[in-house]
Amino acid sequence: MTEPTTVLVTGGAGYIGSHAVLALLDAGRKVVVLDNLVTGFADAIDPRAAFIQGDVSDADLVARLIADHNVHAILHFAGSVVVPESVTDPLKYYRNNTAATRSLIESAVTGGVRHFLFSSTAATYGTPERVPVQEGDPKRPINPYGMSKLMSEQMLADVAAAHPITYCALRYFNVAGADPQGRAGQSTAGATHLIKIAAEAALGKRPSVAVFGSDFDTADGTGVRDYIHVTDLADAHLHALEALEASPGENLTLNCGYGRGFSVLEVLDAVDRVAGVTVDRIMQPRRAGDPAALIADNSAILARLPWRPQHDDLDTIVGHALAWEGTVRQGMDDMDGTKP
Template identity: 60%
Template sequence: MTVLVTGGAGYIGSHMVLELRDAGETVAVIDNLSTGFDWAVPEDVPLHVGNIGDQEFVRGVLRERKIDAIIHFAGSIIVPESVENPLLYYRNNTANTRNLIEVAVECGITRFIFSSTAAVYGNPEENPVSEDARLFPLSPYGRSKLMSEEMMADVATAHDFEYVALRYFNVAGADPAGRGGQSTPRATHLIKVACETALGRRPKMQIFGTDYPTPDGTCIRDYIHVKDLAMAHVAALEHLRRGGKSNVFNCGYSRGFSVREVISAVKSVSGVDFEVELAPARAGDPAAIIAKSDKIRTALGWRPAHADLEGIVRNALDWERHLMDRQKAD
């Protein structure tokens, strides 16, 4: 049987494909290539180019590839963009997920892993934040993901359908073996932006907001290495295959770093003192959010292997250098 990875040509999805292949799984990918790249999918993994909201197209892939589990990454992820264009996010993240789940149920697929987000918590009342904390997203992005979580819970009650929703904190880094990384142009991920600036791909970068109620006035986030996140999905898949019940888990390290601390780490690892400009805070950004991650460690046996900020930065820098070399070759 085959695991379907939606959004498998994108940043996190492509790392998921690598992790599944490394584990000996048969994999297929659906991606519309709006932000992903066909070259990010290994040549021996079938790539079906299309939209997960197109039920006839998805139905054909599920039947052709004999899919028995779906890991769903496809969607939109930029908080400020969601504030400016909420309907895009409710279509891409909620309506399309609804269409995908309906076809999965129709085709008898009972295992579903969903890419959710820490944005469902909004500005948490305490940190680290646990899975049973109040859910109060500050942006259409967070609300679109929370709606999908609620929809999955309802479907699991009504049908033979089990799911795991993984609430990501801030994903960063690149495959330590150099096979993949964050490649999207104009990406907004802090570590990627800082690495691009260190390597001269941007003239400067900005810090958005310096008067948050944090020790240095900048936002604090829990940064998780993309490989550790992919390993969490493998653990979730094993959980469902063992007959495990539907559940929700945080994916983070239970330690936060401020924007200024991350920039300092990038400057230290790269050896470049690049220009940083101060800018107003962005809509939808909470002051601090750090994962309480004991639940996933206990229930799924997840053990992160790359929980080191400098290591995350080093992998990200290596990948940016690879992209520069690739562009020169093209």
Template identity: 65%
Template sequence: MTVLVTGGAGYIGSHMVWELLDAGEEVVVLDRLSSGFEWAVAPEATLVVGDVGDGELAARVIAEHGVTEIIHFAGSIVVPESVADPLGYYLNNTVASRALIESAVRGGVKHFIFSSTAAVYGSPKSMPVTEDQPPAPESPYGTSKWMTELMLRDTAAAHPLTFAALRYFNVAGADPKGRTGQSTKGATHLVKVASETALGKRPYLEVFGTDYDTPDGTCVRDYIHVSDLAKAHAKALGYLRAGGPSIVANCGYGHGYSVLEVLETVRRVVGADFEVRRSGRRAGDATAIVADATTARTRFGWEPEHDDLEEIVGHALAWERSLATRNAR
């Protein structure tokens, strides 16, 4: 059995590759390297450079490597960018995913795990949010992911394919062993940006919106360590392999932190202050969203190991320092 990881040269995908290899799996990566890095792919994995939306290429990779499962991370992920370029997001996320799903069906792939997002919920009416709350995305990014979930649902009803759609909350941190982390230039993830600013890689950090209906006026998010997220995928894969039916599951810790609380944690961990500028709201940003991850815990036995914001920040900062060393060479 071989697992195909799309986007495996990127942030979450590269962690997934290491998680699979550590478990003794055979792994092939398909990534066009638009935002990922060849060096981020574990050397034991096979890297194929190309676009997941290229149906002929995906079909060839599936056939040549005997792919039995796909974990699909490839796609665009920036909410405000999706508002400015909705057609680009529907092309890169929804259309490309449709091509990949078709290649999976034709190639006899048994299981498909999809990188979805909490953005499908928009601003939920009650929290923590459960999977049965109706999707109400507030950005083309969230809509593009929800559309892919619907395609998987309908495809699984018509073909012998089971899937898991994992709805991520805010992913942060880095591999505790220092093998990979968030390396994208110009990244918008708050912990990543704050870590860069704290280490002098950025002159200042902008806080977008301080007038939300939250205790300190800034957005509240549920931050999940990237290694816990990779383990959630591994658990979902085992669940599907054991005959579990298709599933949609949240991946988060069940409690949130405001933007200002995250920045204070970064200051505390790094032991230094940095400049913060306050700006207006960004289009598409929800006020607050926190996960109810009961489904993941009870249906496929996911148990987080890094539910600690200071630990998440510490791993992110360690990775930023290692990147500085790498880039200085």
């Protein structure tokens, strides 16, 4: 009898990775998580998954994992993701994202892994020429983070042309929310995601929310983004993996978004509405390089995969983020001894 195959999830202790692990496990998949816990949390990993602490660039370790667990697919989430930091410390991003991904891809090829799913980003487009943006539109990253991801996409394309491995690059737009069952969420300290920050402010964990730019060419002058629920995004990875398994030789690059955007002020209004409080807003100048609007054309993913969003509602996304933030705050209070 053939041994069941396993999916290796790198960065599975992080925000998006932990939700992807849940999606895989809920679908009956065997999962092994590799995470160095620099930004991830061991308790974010569902206990149904095997966990190994280590780095994706440790080729010997990855080779052992692939062989010992009969890994046939890799979902690669590990890396650095803070755009402003990538500008001030670009070498960190080319090391943690591009160089580490190169090492992991080589380990996958050497170990006979058949499929590779890559956590990419809408930052590969830079400032788009049109909105919504399509997968084939020009890729002109305006920061090292976006460039590090685009370089990794190119490596995958070149490797897939030369070796028997297929890949899917999923370009995320703005990821938000938390597992509806409360099993996972965003716990990273100092997170830069708007809905996470606003949820913290609504619960009194920060005094206000900075709004960067009020003079964009948008309806209310603030930047517009396409927000996708993290659980819908995790489900997109599961469907993408199934597509690769069913279509040998096919590679995919897909936008992950809902195809519509909300402004910063609309998001903050939603937080006020759902939380029943008024979050203090501090208007700040624009940040360099921020586009007025970044919205996905998601027609390709809807056409290629049976994926259909289940949480495509801003108030729902905000509600799940607030519920998780309350859980995080309670846990921190308990550890500090400030709650009975």
